[in-house]
Amino acid sequence: MGISGYEAFVMSTVSPFLLAIKPLRSLIVRNLRVAHLLSLAGVLAWLVKTPEYRLFTVGFGVAMGCLSWAATFYSESVHGPRLESRILAFIAGLLMSAIVKFAWRTNNPIWPIMHAENGGWNGTGFVLAVLAALRFTRKAPLQADHAVERQGGSSLLSAISIGGLMFGLHSLLSDTSTMILWVWDGYPIRGPVANVHAWYTIVAMSVGIISGVFAQGLITTWSAYGVGCVGATLLTFYSHWLGYYGALILAAYLTAISFPLIANASRKSPAVTFGLGFFIYNFLVLFHVWVVAYAFVPGGPLVREHTDWIMITMMLTLGAGVWDLTSQNNSANKKARGRRSTSNPHRKYHLGALGVLNIAFLSAAFLRFPTNDYKPYHAEDRVITAGIWTIHFSLDNDMWSSERRMRDLIKEMELDVVGLLESDLQRIIMGNRDTTQFLAEDLGMYVDYGPGPNKHTWGAALLSKFPIVNSTHHLLPSPVGELAPAIHATLDAYGTLVDVFVFHSGQEEDLEDRRLQSEYLAKLMGSTDRPSFLLSYLVTKPLEGNYNTYVSETSGMHDVDKTDWDRWCEYILFKGLRRVGYARVSRSTITDTELQAAKFVVPATQEDGVYAWGVGEESRDRRVGEHEVPEGWRFPALFRGQGVRGHAYHVFDEPRYYNF
Template identity: 75%
Template sequence: MAASRYKDKDAGVVLSFGGQWVSWSHTAAAYLAFLSALVVGCTLHYRKIVQNEWYGYPDEWFPSVSAAIGDRYPERSIFMLFIAITSGPRFALVGLWYLLTAKPGRALPKAVAIFGVVRTLTCGGWTYITSTDDHDWHDILMISYLVFTIPWTVGCIALSPLNAKAIRYRKYLATSFFGTLVPLVYFFIQHKVHRVPGAYTTYAFFEWSLILLDVGFDAVTALDFDTFEVVVRDVKGASKGVNGSSVPAAVLEKEKDKATGGVFSAGFRLGEALDIAADVYHGFVFWSTLTSVGLVVWFFPLWHMGISGYEVTILSSVAPALLAIKPLRSLVVKNQRLMHLLSLAGVAAYLVEEPVYRLFVVGFGVAMSCLSWAATLFSDSVQPARLEARILAWIIGLLMSSVAKFAWYTNNPIWPVMHAANGGWNGTGLVLGVLAALRFTRRAPLQVENPVENKSGSALLSALGIGGLFFALNSLLSDTSTMILWVWDGYPIRGPVSNVHAWYTIAAMTAGVVMGVSKPALVTTWTAYGVGCLGAALLTLYQQWFGYYGALTLAAYLMAISIPMISSASKKSPAVTFGLGFFIYNLMSLFHVWVVAYAFVPGGPLVREHTDWVMLTMMLLIGVGVFDLISQQAKSGFKNPDRRRPAHTGHRKYHVGALGVLNVLFLCANFLRFPTNDYKPYHGEDRVLTAGIWTIHFSLDNDMWSSEYRMRDLIKELEIDVVGLLESDLQRMIMGNRDTTQFLAEDLGMYVDYGPGPNKHTWGAALLSKFPILNSTHHLLPSPAGELAPAIHATLDVYGTAVDVFVFHSGQEEDVEDRRLQSEYLAQLMGSSTRPSILLSYLVTDPLQGNYNTYVSDVSGMHDVDDTDDDRWCEYILFKGLRRTGYARVSRSTITDTELQVAKFVVPATEADRASVWTVPKKLRDRRVAETEVPEGFKFPDMFKGEGVRGHQYHVFDEPRYYGF
């Protein structure tokens, strides 16, 4: 305790002490709470607290924080005692920090103080509600604590008083804290998903490091609080802005700006923040509309099985070419508010029920959106800071679209294929879109009649670059799972997984945006372009993590180069740079689809299976744009683009804040979607495996609505344990870069194998299973003339027995030789397995005729699920080494164009049963029995009998068939 230094003012003061003791008492109590629990726990219950759900000692030998503080008495009580003592100094610390940093007219100190209070409350939540008490709430509160730690940490650095030592310590501790999160998540995944022995011990060390670093970061306040005396009096004047340090204020300000990137150097204004929020949301609406047009166009050739004529709607994006007409350009620029409001037709299209008219409304919305954005960028190009703000909003809007799609399982909630029945938020999105458009256009255009165009560069070269860039952004970055599925190659998992690692893509995109703004000199070089090309090559040529590293490199480069490239294009003729640019974008989009749709389009065989050509062309186009940028720099005499940065960059802090918020929202969604891997079959007590095959028609129903919810309901109600999905690869622009299997797997509680990825040029085959997938391999069957035939060969752990499941999609009817070669290949593949096996397939053959006799043969060893069913042509279920007990055909309603076929099998429990099932005579194996003879667990649900529900009923036989032997 120290007496006040102001003796003449201390009358009546009984006790006073320096403010730094608040920090020290908080630090001591917090460390004592955690470390005492660790010591007592290891002393009394060591083996119990190192035990986790998979392993114990000696595989795991160090306890996690949760195990040490919450699983046993008395360590739990000791911890709670000291953590309760910590709460007092903790709230006092937050209060003193606010008093130290509060200045008239500044909102940031208030916001940081609120974050500090909420962070303290969530800390109490996860420490008092342990994982043993309630695992879900413990995790929710812990994640919330980490989320609120981000703005608290950044805010404390931004508001740090002019104290060189404190600033330096905060930088080191914050960097270490957030850097530790990466290995922490990695080893948690190794433990939780891959069940690696010892991974949880390593995870525990990083978890304890977070505790030490987190408390240490708050302990740095002791270096600032010595300016306070309690009862609270400012004894040095630091809270009034006086610099008590021997280091010059200018040097300290520079150090502080370096720590924060300079984004907090200006004050916070709510109006400016709302401007940026509106701009980013309007950018989100643009990308939502642009990515939807291909999806609604795709619906028509899908049903026509060829060119429908409606494909011309994709050219709606070339509307900026109309700006070549000067009177029209003047009209558009002067009436930007009206044009941007008209672009919302793409969001309002969900109100139109008829697919054709909905397509036309979306096309109109895309035309207005591209036209209005091109006009806005051109108009604002004379003011560098305003132009940069518009471009950042446009690019961050793409990132927001990717975040929203992740949260909605790869569907965008405001797409015209969404509505309330399938999870759409179209109405909310439209209202927010109107408000955002009104605020986005509240400033008058900067140039109208006498445009100032950039003469130092080529509009044609810029258009080529813009076309390649926009194609790259849409085809690769409009969904976080696209590039992950490019490098996916089956089980065991050896690379990234969409619902676990997708944030890495968002992080790379975020880093690219920051790099493009802060280091344009680095971005607009041939070296950076070469790095981007290297990333594209790795993504194209390699799988697993190595290929994904290339994907992350390419993602960062594309986002970074977007800012200078769009900025340059905005200063030239918008009719050429954006009109021609979007035309090239459309040509690339067709090229991108032709490589897989070659069997249905004119000239298709010329580009068959040449994704590598698509990637090469894309990077060459971007290279042309880079050449134009570098040429402009050389002609203007500026070798370093950093010298021409906008003079007013106050908007950047808000854009950085938007990036931070979007990353936090993504991580929250990532936490909610984290796989549990504890899935159970429907009738495990009877050792029943219910298998199904369904051609899902790219998850668009007959009325052009996304069909995942309806599919989920039918699969769940039929109690299917293993289902093969065909026509399931949606990771192309024309299909919206979606992945239906993510929603189905997570909602139904199933493991998933996506099958051959989008760069394998198939229409897709996927496998969902309640049983763990031990191993899976992907096959592309011989297809010399027609479309590629994908197959999955997976081995499942079914009640302790290894069972092989084959999912297969044969070629089209027109390609007879392809189908013959494919039948021979698949028969050999199935015959190579000596394990019990099931084929879930699309064979394109009549029962008992032609290639059927290759699939069902001595070579394959497979039996037809019911060879008396002569009404089939496409879907078949075959099996061997299992007891078939039931078979049913369920009508599709309007979900797709193909029914769902389902079969039930019993996996033999004993070695004798497993051996006998292989030698059962056909007559006995095919013996049909009445439903009354079948155990309850073997039966199909009654709800689909008669007229069924929602248009689904048993058909062809009018009821399921049952078999017994």
């Protein structure tokens, strides 16, 4: 983690500054079709295999897209109905993108991280995009060489509002599960879940679009702004349904206020309103990364854990736009508002499209409705196969989305429970994705996303074939470095309550953080008298330092194999269970960390349980050959030798087995 230099491409969005050059502005406006087609370079970027060059291609596409849309809004600003239709297309396009992402379980199939091998529809998407661009630009622009018409108000205030609006739409509404995960707080479920309740977000956005078209006089009042602020407050500070009600209010307000704010910006200098606006948007994008990445960036500690500051800043920027709108009382604006209130044919077209999009979403939601009838792989042997994997934000070493490759390995390793670390993708820089939705539904598992994107961690998630009876989320002491997330969950495994902990420790450099975290987690693990296991990233050497806090009388935990000296990050610990197998599987190019797995047998009787708790160390750690354990206790033979697809048992080249 840290600054690499490629972050500069975030500034590709400020291309509308080029519209300050009058000859260039005239050229772009007169050739909007060409400009929009050039922006599709970002869709074609999947053809570029080298990650750096693919990033350059995407950067060019983003720059042309922002430039084209700013020029489009400016060119149509002299005709109210046509401008309204362009804004409708823009916001309805956001809605359609969110619906497509829901159908593809939070991935957009035409993104440059997608290709045929991981479910991409890039070629189809490009063809549709070309057809859409040709139809969208079929009419000649209405304004090209004319000087910018100043309609009163402040270009600066308008630019500020555009920055906040674009950030709000992108960070909160580009995926239907984002705000749901903001209010997620573990089991039992006390709020919305993404694959069941996400339609409410779509409905709120649809209501906002309709309100923005038919009730602009109401939407631009300070009363409506106050309601939006209430929604933002509820989303920021509350969990469960109350927080989500706030999310729905904010979703409706953001889509509704888009119409007057974009229309207002279009009638001023586009270089200022959109160029500066996207610069402010970039500031907010970096701000909402800095609150998590504070340990790796200059000035980061100043904004540490302050998502509330981001929300306040966003709402203040929107308030700047409302102030600008309410201050404009000249006749030109009154006439413009009068023209917008008349009946326009495009409204019927877009309202019909909204209806079709909602029906499409409901169809996808029906297909995704959870069955909740998941079965472990070796129920007849009462085996739990558990794994820990640091997935590095679901991007492989070549910058392709990696969840399908992850699914294949998890399935072939027959994991019943898996802890995923570095799993929080609900930020703009990660595409507002959620890999756990795809994995849980495709593998047939229950899922706890872990601490939400507003909890300022890199993520820890839990997937389980066994029902999750209860789960709590913890943010461990981190006075200096990044926050350390943990999940403490209780599973119903074959009628026995079994606790599982998923944990990501702090950085190597932060010694005091890691010491405090080890003490906290040891006490947490020691607080339960149920059979338990830990799936973790500890950053310590075996038998040294903080290891002896995690594996201690306080925690009651035992190491899965204390003779495995070649470990630093990932560890599995257990107590009250029969540990019967342990394996390490190479990562291929999926991530930068291997998959570790262990097999446990859940005691079937009280006598078995007493024995599992009280067995001596020598008996507990006695290793046996694979032929000495039942078939259901064995790891798959698929990964012996050279393995498959770059995955093989490594370090000790085969699984280890134990029997006591």
